[in-house]
Structures are given as C-alpha cells and as structure tokens.
Amino acid sequence: EKGQFEHFMLKEIHEQPLTLRNTMLGRINDRDEVSFPELAPAAGAFKDVEKIFIVACGTAYHAGLVGGAMIEKLTRIPVQCDIASEFRYRDPIITDRTLVVVVSQSGETADTLAALHESRRRGAKVLAITNVPTSSIARDADFVIPTMAGPEIAVASTKAYTTQLLAFCLFSIYLAQEKRTLGQKLHAELVQGLKALPVQVEKVLENANEVKLFAESIKDADSLFFIGRGLDYAVALEGSLKLKEISYIHSEAYAAGELKHGTLALIEKDTPVIALVTHMELYEKTVSNIKEVKARGARVMGITVEGNVELLNAADEICFIPPSLQLLAPILAVVPLQLIAYYASLALGNDIDKPRNLAKSVTVE
Numbered sequence: 001e002k003g004q005f006e007h008f009m010l011k012e013i014h015e016q017p018l019t020l021r022n023t024m025l026g027r028i029n030d031r032d033e034v035s036f037p038e039l040a041p042a043a044g045a046f047k048d049v050e051k052i053f054i055v056a057c058g059t060a061y062h063a064g065l066v067g068g069a070m071i072e073k074l075t076r077i078p079v080q081c082d083i084a085s086e087f088r089y090r091d092p093i094i095t096d097r098t099l100v101v102v103v104s105q106s107g108e109t110a111d112t113l114a115a116l117h118e119s120r121r122r123g124a125k126v127l128a129i130t131n132v133p134t135s136s137i138a139r140d141a142d143f144v145i146p147t148m149a150g151p152e153i154a155v156a157s158t159k160a161y162t163t164q165l166l167a168f169c170l171f172s173i174y175l176a177q178e179k180r181t182l183g184q185k186l187h188a189e190l191v192q193g194l195k196a197l198p199v200q201v202e203k204v205l206e207n208a209n210e211v212k213l214f215a216e217s218i219k220d221a222d223s224l225f226f227i228g229r230g231l232d233y234a235v236a237l238e239g240s241l242k243l244k245e246i247s248y249i250h251s252e253a254y255a256a257g258e259l260k261h262g263t264l265a266l267i268e269k270d271t272p273v274i275a276l277v278t279h280m281e282l283y284e285k286t287v288s289n290i291k292e293v294k295a296r297g298a299r300v301m302g303i304t305v306e307g308n309v310e311l312l313n314a315a316d317e318i319c320f321i322p323p324s325l326q327l328l329a330p331i332l333a334v335v336p337l338q339l340i341a342y343y344a345s346l347a348l349g350n351d352i353d354k355p356r357n358l359a360k361s362v363t364v365e
C-alpha cells in the first residue's frame, strides 16, 4: 500500500529512517559491540580471511563499493568489488581464505546467484547480504545478513541501498572486533554515528524543497554529470544510475579528478553538474573541480556537509546534509540524489515505479 504517497518509490525513500533503525535493531548491545544473532553459529568463521570479494549487480554493486571501503578501513583486509556478470567469467583468484560477500536486495539475481555458486565451487566461504531471507541467494550462501528494509516494490532501489550500506558498516565493525583492528575511540564514534543516522535522514527529507526545484529544472537537460572523489564518487555512481533508470535522462558519474582526462569536453553552457563534496580531506580538490566546470558554463548543484558555506560561492545551488563520519556520509548523501531522480521523473510524467524496459528482479543472465 502506498498510503499518503503517490508512488512506492517516494514511500520507500521516506521509510529510510525506519528501515535504518530496523537494520540496527538487536545488533548493537549496551556495550556498543556489534553482533549478528544470525552469525552466532559461525563464531570465529572469519578469523582467517585474507581477501574479500564483494560481488553484486546495479545498485547492490554500488553499495558494495562503499562497503568495501568500510571493510578495508576498519579491518585492513584487502577487498575487491566486482560486477557479478564479470566476476563469474574472469577466473577469480579464490582460496579457502577468501570470503565472497554477495549483495542482493531480491536474493534472486541470476548473475549474483551464479557468482555465489562459482565462488563456493572454488572453495570460498560466501556471505549474503540480502533483503529476502527466503531467497535462493540466502539459501545457497554459507552465512546470511538480512537487511530488514521490508518489501521494496519500486523498481528503483532506495531503502535497500541504504540498509545495505548500514549492514556493511555493522559487518565491518563486527569483523574488526574479531580481528582487533578497531581502536576504542573510532569504535565509539562509529556506533554513535550509526545511531544518529535515522534522525539525520529525517532531516534531509524535511529539507527536500531545494532538490525538488533543482530536479524540475533538469527535466529537459540532454545530459548531466555527477562528480565526486572517494566515497562521494561511489555515491555519484548510484545517483547517476537512479536518474537514468527512472527519468531516462542521460547522465554519467565521473571521478572528479578524471574530468580533465576527457569528460570536461562535454561541459557546455548550462550543463547540469551535481557535485558531491562530503569528503572533507578532499574538499579543496573537489572545489577546484567545481570551478573548472563552472568556468565552462556548467550549472552546479553541490551536495555538502552543513557548515561548508564557502561552497555557496563555488556552486549555484547547495543541498546540505548533517555532519557525520566520512564512512557514514554516503547514507545521507544519497538521499537528495534519490529525490532528484524521483522529482525529475515526476516532472517528466514517467511511470516512476515501473520504468520502461526494466524488471524488479533480474532472474535471467
């Protein structure tokens, strides 16, 4: 039931404060330790892991890009993220010390399921992060972490993505506890940051008006660019996919530092550019990329953290997200991008919940 919302997608975007709470529920104890009741029988199973692959398709793959960065940062275990339809055919180097994490909202995506089977055949342990605990992927994996997003009806994935990011963060902390690689201070900050997320997402949703206006203004654009560095680049990829999928406007996500290696040639007067600037260590660098596109006539919407008022001079419009830890910022930064995709498609009169040529669950290869 859509209730007060015109589309399932909008309803699901607005459910995110709740679904994030549900994904955390029962997984952080009063000493701020992370545990997964589902993984209790597997205690110690990840101790010898030397290498992790994250394998998925579409939005779930984009969640994996962020998840991989979380795992590496907190555990120092090397992680490689792959698209399932590539991974399964590329003879990946897998040993019995390899953990393959497959990510899938539906748990039925054919290529992801096949990658799971291939990984197990080669001796890896497989952990599934999925929204459907009764799915084929959940059934065939060694371990399962359910995302608790509840049924996702709209073809465009929103609440599944943010709960996947959250599940990755919890799993990274869990692994780091086992491997003793996470200092007390960062541990405490992370858990505090996680607990703040539902209310912070609510805040982003309340301030949706400027992104709505921006979304309406891009409806006739031929092409649009999303730029960012580090995790902002991973979020840019997701924002671009969302926009293409439901608005049918061409867009591309680009690592901001790569612009002058080719794509800058496509920027002309009034080309919309969405710049993600939440990575404070890379802030100055991304701002100089914004200046480069501005100098070619681009119209820039900046997504940044509250307080970065200087960006008001560099960008044409700004959407502020509440301050968080760098690793958690993607969960907040993606929300305005989901709304931009939604409102641009609404302005175009598209069938938002069922975009052309696409299916919710891709059970063919």
Ligand code: M6R
Binding pocket: 057, 058, 059, 060, 103, 104, 105, 106, 107, 108, 109, 112, 155, 156, 157, 158, 241, 242, 245, 360, 361, 362
């Ligand atoms: O069910 P899955 O998470 O395995 O689906 C993977 C992709 O098909 C899916 O994320 C797709 O990219 C979405 N429609 C994007 O919004």
